[in-house]
Amino acid sequence: MYSLMDGFLKNDPISLQKDILHHVEYTVARSRFSFDDFEAYQALAHTVRDRLIERWHDTHIYFKRTKPKRLYFLSLEFLMGRSLSNSVINLGIEDQCAEALNQLGFEFEVVAEQEGDAALGNGGLARLSACQMDSLATLDYPAWGYGLRYEYGLFRQIIVDGFQHEKPDYWLNFGNPWEIERIHVTYEVKFYGTVEEVEMNGEKQKVWIPGETVEAVAYDNPIPGYGTRNTINLRLWAAKPSSKFDLEAYNTGDYINSVVNRQKAETISNVLYPDDRSHQGKELRLKQQYFFVSASLQDIMRRFKEEHTNFDELPEKVALHLNDTHPSLSIAEVMRMLVDEEHLGWHKAWDIVCKIFSFTTHTMVTDGEKIPVDLLESLLPRHLEILYEINFNFLEELKKRIGLDYSRLALLSIVEEGAMKSIRMANLAIVCSHTVNGVSKLHLERLKTKTFKDFYGLYPEKFQCKTNGVTQRRWIVVSNPGLRDLISKWLGTEAWIRDADLLSGLRDHLDNADFHLEWKMVKKVNKMRLAEYIEAFLTLSLLQVSLDAMFDVQVKRIHEYKRQLLNIFGIIHRYNCLKNMDKDSRRKVVPRVCIIGGKAAPGYEIAKKIIKLCHAVAEKINNDTDIGDLLKVVFIPDYNVSVAELVIPGADLSQHLSTAGNEASGTGNMKFLMNGCLLLATADGSTVEIIEEIGEDNLFLFGAKVHEVEKRRQKRLSNLAPLQPAKVPLHFARVLRMVRDGYFGHKDYFKSLCETVEFGFGNDYYLLTSDFGSYLEAQAAADKAFVNQDKWTRMSILSVAGSGRFSSDRTIQDYAESTWKINPCRCPL
Numbered sequence: 049m050y051s052l053m054d055g056f057l058k059n060d061p062i063s064l065q066k067d068i069l070h071h072v073e074y075t076v077a078r079s080r081f082s083f084d085d086f087e088a089y090q091a092l093a094h095t096v097r098d099r100l101i102e103r104w105h106d107t108h109i110y111f112k113r114t115k116p117k118r119l120y121f122l123s124l125e126f127l128m129g130r131s132l133s134n135s136v137i138n139l140g141i142e143d144q145c146a147e148a149l150n151q152l153g154f155e156f157e158v159v160a161e162q163e164g165d166a167a168l169g170n171g172g173l174a175r176l177s178a179c180q181m182d183s184l185a186t187l188d189y190p191a192w193g194y195g196l197r198y199e200y201g202l203f204r205q206i207i208v209d210g211f212q213h214e215k216p217d218y219w220l221n222f223g224n225p226w227e228i229e230r231i232h233v234t235y236e237v238k239f240y241g242t243v244e245e246v247e248m249n250g251e252k253q254k255v256w257i258p259g260e261t262v263e264a265v266a267y268d269n270p271i272p273g274y275g276t277r278n279t280i281n282l283r284l285w286a287a288k289p290s291s292k293f294d295l296e297a298y299n300t301g302d303y304i305n306s307v308v309n310r311q312k313a314e315t316i317s318n319v320l321y322p323d324d325r326s327h328q329g330k331e332l333r334l335k336q337q338y339f340f341v342s343a344s345l346q347d348i349m350r351r352f353k354e355e356h357t358n359f360d361e362l363p364e365k366v367a368l369h370l371n372d373t374h375p376s377l378s379i380a381e382v383m384r385m386l387v388d389e390e391h392l393g394w395h396k397a398w399d400i401v402c403k404i405f406s407f408t409t410h411t412m413v414t415d416g417e418k419i420p421v422d423l424l425e426s427l428l429p430r431h432l433e434i435l436y437e438i439n440f441n442f443l444e445e446l447k448k449r450i451g452l453d454y455s456r457l458a459l460l461s462i463v464e465e466g467a468m469k470s471i472r473m474a475n476l477a478i479v480c481s482h483t484v485n486g487v488s489k490l491h492l493e494r495l496k497t498k499t500f501k502d503f504y505g506l507y508p509e510k511f512q513c514k515t516n517g518v519t520q521r522r523w524i525v526v527s528n529p530g531l532r533d534l535i536s537k538w539l540g541t542e543a544w545i546r547d548a549d550l551l552s553g554l555r556d557h558l559d560n561a562d563f564h565l566e567w568k569m570v571k572k573v574n575k576m577r578l579a580e581y582i583e584a585f586l587t588l589s590l591l592q593v594s595l596d597a598m599f600d601v602q603v604k605r606i607h608e609y610k611r612q613l614l615n616i617f618g619i620i621h622r623y624n625c626l627k628n629m630d631k632d633s634r635r636k637v638v639p640r641v642c643i644i645g646g647k648a649a650p651g652y653e654i655a656k657k658i659i660k661l662c663h664a665v666a667e668k669i670n671n672d673t674d675i676g677d678l679l680k681v682v683f684i685p686d687y688n689v690s691v692a693e694l695v696i697p698g699a700d701l702s703q704h705l706s707t708a709g710n711e712a713s714g715t716g717n718m719k720f721l722m723n724g725c726l727l728l729a730t731a732d733g734s735t736v737e738i739i740e741e742i743g744e745d746n747l748f749l750f751g752a753k754v755h756e757v758e759k760r761r762q763k764r765l766s767n768l769a770p771l772q773p774a775k776v777p778l779h780f781a782r783v784l785r786m787v788r789d790g791y792f793g794h795k796d797y798f799k800s801l802c803e804t805v806e807f808g809f810g811n812d813y814y815l816l817t818s819d820f821g822s823y824l825e826a827q828a829a830a831d832k833a834f835v836n837q838d839k840w841t842r843m844s845i846l847s848v849a850g851s852g853r854f855s856s857d858r859t860i861q862d863y864a865e866s867t868w869k870i871n872p873c874r875c876p877l
């Protein structure tokens with residue numbers, strides 16, 4: 049007797065094969081007798097999608113039945129990458145799928161390569177959101193992710209003659225099998241217009257009459273957990289012209305105009321802002337933020353009101369999480385809904401709002417996101433009124449606590465007076481949220497002592513640390529199957545895939561020679577894969593990558609504070625040393641392949657010059673037959689999630705060089721750690737906690753500590769005195785001179801880049817000069833350790849063994865228990 053519970057779909061290879069051929073014929077509409085790798089990918093994707101949908105339905109029926117408190121994770125960015133491999137692994141059907149494809153004459157790896165990345169985000173924050181969704185599902189938490197369905201993801205980076213060029217990422221070109229368009233889940237989003245005061249049953253009520261409305265349509269992306277039937281939802285909104293709009297235009301026969309207006313509406317969710325630095329207060333950016341906030345909150349309130357009538361229950365049933373300040377307009381929007389639409393009194397509404405919001409900041413900067421008041425006045429007039437009232441009440445409260453200390457009041461105010469009157473979104477988020485999270489212990493310290501010092505004085509209890517994490521499903525199981533099998537073999541279980549703390553069990557085999565051998569073999573295979581990838585896109589007649597070389601990697605967004613320039617200066621120094629070395633000593637040198645990758649925000653000139661300098665240095669060194677394979681430099685173009693999945697397992701050493709006190713956390717370091725790659729790093733962000741887990745002698749530490757940085761800066765400024773020219777270490781000055789004098793060409797182009805580190809100009813704000821010495825020492829220590837392969841392998845094993853704490857499962861558990869107060873709600877199998 050067939051029971052509904054098991055669902056319709058079987059996962060044995062034959063059933064999968066049948067479903068694949070069904071989708072080839074009826075979904076992809078190609079003949080089942082002839083289809084190519086891409087069509088096989090589309091067919092398999094739809095076959096897997098069917099299984100996700102079934103679990104998605106069962107999960108949400110169960111949530112509906114058990115009515116748990118739900119978490120709504122609001123983020124403007126989700127860097128999901130590819131979905132096929134992750135989905136089949138989390139569904140536990142990867143072998144069956146590979147078997148089914150083989151019998152049809154296809155290879156799973158080749159088919160999986162056909163998928164493009166869903167790059168709906170910039171960098172750290174965006175990928176963290178994706179890792180956290182995987183953990184929320186795997187740990188059975190009743191959670192939703194809400195975001196925007198950008199038609200254009202993060203730009204594709206094309207390198208022409210060493211320069212970054214941006215190409216639009218139209219990722220939906222061939223459709224997206226991983227989303228379900230919900231044509232019935234649509235909401236109207238209002239913009240512009242005026243606010244009227246009307247009498248309603250004796251009460252003065254505010255009514256917002258919009259000047260323009262746009263339709264938000266939901267696209268659902270099922271997020272499967274690993275080792276559970278739970279499959280949660282990532283709901284992304286797309287903008288469509290509101291149906292109401294067309295009609296009017298038609299009547300007046302002004303057809304062209306209606307089409308133009310159609311386009312205007314859709315632009316809102318069209319493109320991701322490719323800048324992960326500053327907020328330029330652009331109207332489209334604000335429209336994007338309010339569009340996704342309004343649609344998400346209408347959807348959340350509808351779901352709540354389906355099961356509840358009393359808003360006092362909202363804090364028990366709903367947790368709203370702000371992923372940085374980008375969604376913080378939600379605070380004003382919930383106030384507007386509760387006061388203007390649900391007619392709760394202001395104070396009752398505010399009381400509820402302060403119980404449902406939590407906030408995590410991902411930056412160190414004091415002057416975060418600010419929205420110009422005049423922009424808000426025209427686009428969201430009612431929200432501006434509400435923000436003013438929130439601020440008025442807040443300042444009144446404050447005066448009772450700190451008296452008329454106007455300088456402190458001005459600092460804490462949500463409204464920033466002055467030339468460009470604006471709303472400080474971080475202040476709003478802190479005043480309203482019950483919890484304010486930093487993303488590493490050091491980050492929290494800096495928030496308390498610097499960035500939000502005054503707020504910490506006011507609400508010390510709100511400030512908490514949720515150290516970031518990454519999911520071992522994608523960053524070991526999907527991207528490093530060799531290491532996966534090796535760990536499971538020696539731990540004798542796969543339980544670590546759901547419980548990363550079990551990785552510490554690898555320490556029991558630290559001295560086992562067979563384990564060492566197999567460990568090295570896995571790394572070698574991954575290095576081979578990376579070498580093939582590098583050789584595939586680089587004109588490589590000149591460039592043979594030797595697998596005995598140390599693969600030294602720095603991959604992340606290009607930023608001055610991340611000091612890719614220090615890495616390049618280190619490479620030039622290494623080159624100089626090699627050039628001055630005699631044959632004998634060259635024989636003792638550890639060959640290096642230096643791999644750098646990352647995108648620069650399109651408007652970030654200095655970052656683009658760093659990319660060009662990397663290519664110019666590579667050009668010179670790679671074509672210098674004199675030093676042959678001893679040193680090679682590779683810039684990996686278009687670094688994204690799937691490139692990371694290839695690079696990270698193949699790396700021996702990874703670099704995290706941010707000037708201490710600048711990287712809020714960093715998550716790349718955790719991914720390399722989980723893949724047995726040793727770190728060369730500063731004591732910044734989450735690296736400080738990695739040191740706590742694996743010990744200082746299992747990585748290569750260098751540079752000023754966070755408490756030394758400011759002193760160094762002061763000292764440096766005092767060294768500006770013409771009488772005592774700053775003492776620039778010789779090797780640093782030499783390297784700088786080579787770039788300045790055009791040794792790598794483009795003398796004028798690199799001038800401003802050099803000036804960033806020169807005294808009297810940029811003044812080396814990020815302390816490359818004073819950290820250069822200890823940086824070279826750390827590099828030399830790495831060379832020395834690499835020669836002793838037994839020592840290196842031990843450090844590598846201890847890195848993985850100590851990486852359990854940096855699983856996003858631990859991060860999410862922290863959030864669930866101490867901030868969101870939600871409980872697992874596991875859908876019965």
Ligand SMILES: CCc1ccc([C@H](C)CC(=O)N[C@@H]2O[C@H](CO)[C@@H](O)[C@H](O)[C@H]2O)cc1
Pocket residue numbers: 170171172173174176321323324325326327372410411487516711712713714715733
């Ligand atoms: C357009 C404006 C903008 C500004 C900042 C941002 C992000 C907050 C920048 C970001 O990704 N920050 C990184 O967040 C990671 C996850 O917490 C941290 O590990 C990194 O240290 C932090 O730089 C995105 C977009």
